[in-house]
Amino acid sequence: xxxxxIPVSVVGLGLMGCSIVTCxxxxxxxxxxxxxxPIDLDxxxxxxxxxxxxxxxxxxxxxxxxxYFKNLKITEDYAxxxxxxxxxxxxxxxxxxxxxxxxxxxxxxxxDALLTSNTSAIPISTLQQMTEHPARFLGxxxxxxxxxxxxxxxxxxxxxxxxxxxxxxxxSHKWGKEPILVRKDIAGFITNRLMYAMxxxxxxxxxxxxATVEDVDRACRNNTGYFMTxxxxxxxxxxxxxxxxxxxxxxxxxxxNNSTEVPELIDKIVREGGKGVANAHGFHEYTPEEAKLWEExxxxxxxxxxxxxxxxxxxxxxxxxxxxxxxxxx
Numbered sequence: 001x002x003x004x005x006i007p008v009s010v011v012g013l014g015l016m017g018c019s020i021v022t023c024x025x026x027x028x029x030x031x032x033x034x035x036x037x038p039i040d041l042d043x044x045x046x047x048x049x050x051x052x053x054x055x056x057x058x059x060x061x062x063x064x065x066x067x068y069f070k071n072l073k074i075t076e077d078y079a080x081x082x083x084x085x086x087x088x089x090x091x092x093x094x095x096x097x098x099x100x101x102x103x104x105x106x107x108x109x110x111x112d113a114l115l116t117s118n119t120s121a122i123p124i125s126t127l128q129q130m131t132e133h134p135a136r137f138l139g140x141x142x143x144x145x146x147x148x149x150x151x152x153x154x155x156x157x158x159x160x161x162x163x164x165x166x167x168x169x170x171x172s173h174k175w176g177k178e179p180i181l182v183r184k185d186i187a188g189f190i191t192n193r194l195m196y197a198m199x200x201x202x203x204x205x206x207x208x209x210x211a212t213v214e215d216v217d218r219a220c221r222n223n224t225g226y227f228m229t230x231x232x233x234x235x236x237x238x239x240x241x242x243x244x245x246x247x248x249x250x251x252x253x254x255x256x257n258n259s260t261e262v263p264e265l266i267d268k269i270v271r272e273g274g275k276g277v278a279n280a281h282g283f284h285e286y287t288p289e290e291a292k293l294w295e296e297x298x299x300x301x302x303x304x305x306x307x308x309x310x311x312x313x314x315x316x317x318x319x320x321x322x323x324x325x326x327x328x329x330x
Contacts, residue, residue, distance in 0.1 A: 003028035003174050007083050011101060012036055012090035013044035013074070016118060016144055020088055022051040023147035025068040026061055027175045032084055033074045036091060036101060044074055051147060058303035060148065081108045086168075088140055090118040098122070099130040106132050114164055116140040120192055124157035125185045134159035138168060139182075141189055148302040150309060152177040157185050178314050194233075198224075203265050204257035213283045229305065230312050 009032040010021045017040070021033050025048075033048075035041035052065035061068070073080060081087060087109060091101050098117065105115060116138045117127055128137035139155030152172050156165045165181055172179040182189050188196060202216045211219075227236055237245050265283075274281035280291040313319075324330045 001171055001174060003171075004030070006030075006085050006171070007032065008086040008088070009034060009081050009084045010088045010090055011078075011105060012092075012118075013040035013047075014090070014092075015047070016142065016146065017088075017090035018044055018047040019051060019144055019146040020090060020118070020142055021048055021072070022055070022068075022145075023142075023175055024088075025071055026055070026147055028071075030071045031073070032080045033072060034078060034081070035074065035076050036104075038076075041074065041076060048072070051145070054299060054303070055147065060303065060306070078104045079108050081105060082110070084109060084113055086114045086116065086171075088116050088118055093119060093121050095122060095126070095130075098127060102127075102131050112136070114138065114168065116168070118142055121188070123185055123187060124155045125159070126157075128157040128159055135161040136164055138165055139185075139189070140168070141191070143191075145299070145302055147176075148306045150176065150178045150306075151191070152179045153182055153189050153191060154179055155182040155185060155189055200259065200263070201257050203263040204259070207263060207265050229309050 007030040008024050010017050010024070011034040013021070013033055013035050017033070021031055021044075024031050033044060035044060049065045049069075052061065052068055055061045056064060087105055089098065089101055089105070091097055098119075102115070109115065111133055114136050115131060115133075117124070118140055119127065120141055124137070124139040127139075128134040131137050134157065137157060138160055139153065139157070141153035141155060143149050143151045152175070154165050154168045154172065156162060162183065165183070169179050169181045180190055186193070198220075202220070205211050205216055206213055231239060269282060272281065273279070276282035277286060277291040277294045280286040280288050286294070321330065
């Protein structure tokens with residue numbers, strides 16, 4: 001696949017949309033970036049430019065921002081989608097707004113082009129029923145920042161043509177991804193179902209007085225965070241002995257939190273208007289200076305962890321076996 005011959009679009013240019021645009025430009029696609037609201041149009045170019053400045057400083061790209069901006073059109077006009085082969089909708093998690101956006105997109109998007117949503121909460125099977133051609137509709141669930149991470153979930157709805165999912169699975173390797181193809185729609189997809197089980201248990205431990213927020217974060221960083229870049233949960237159990245986990249599950253699983261209610265700890269923060277480092281009000285306490293430094297440090301970390309992760313791709317052992325065979329060491 002030659003990405004230079006596949007024009008794509010991102011509709012919605014907030015924080016996530018801008019990093020998706022950056023990822024697709026790095027991959028070589030011509031990109032039409034559509035701003036559904038005026039504030040996106042005001043901020044998008046600066047956000048994308050900042051991504052490329054950081055990417056150049058960290059060796060992710062070899063050229064200055066202007067080199068990539070030649071392939072970028074930022075616009076409010078949905079008619080500019082007429083030549084696109086793929087659209088990534090990246091608006092807020094509101095069904096009514098998304099439905100309105102899909103109508104505007106499909107008024108100009110060719111019938112054989114793909115339409116996708118970056119939703120992380122709304123079922124793909126629900127969204128595709130709001131479109132003219134449900135078979136061409138899929139979920140593309142990215143994580144921030146989209147241009148540095150390996151993560152991407154490709155989700156098929158009930159009416160999605162599986163061939164479209166398989167096409168995006170192949171194409172996304174050009175984006176530097178190790179994609180996950182979710183062949184059957186399920187709430188939360190794969191990663192969110194795993195992560196929200198952890199979030200719920202983490203909050204339960206704090207609310208129950210077993211540990212502080214700081215202690216739970218420390219446990220995650222120094223245990224789960226220690227191995228997750230190399231190995232997922234099943235590989236980790238293989239590496240460290242499956243029978244031990246079987247034994248622990250018998251005793252531990254009945255004691256884990258299984259509440260269906262939003263915990264008070266997070267509900268209180270949201271009621272008070274807390275957004276985390278975005279406004280220095282979250283689970284941790286921040287001064288404005290600390291919050292800004294955490295954002296900067298997170299950006300720095302994404303590049304450092306990317307370099308480490310690239311040393312250990314999903315097929316790292318297969319590659320090592322191949323090298324050993326070629327060297328005659330097996």
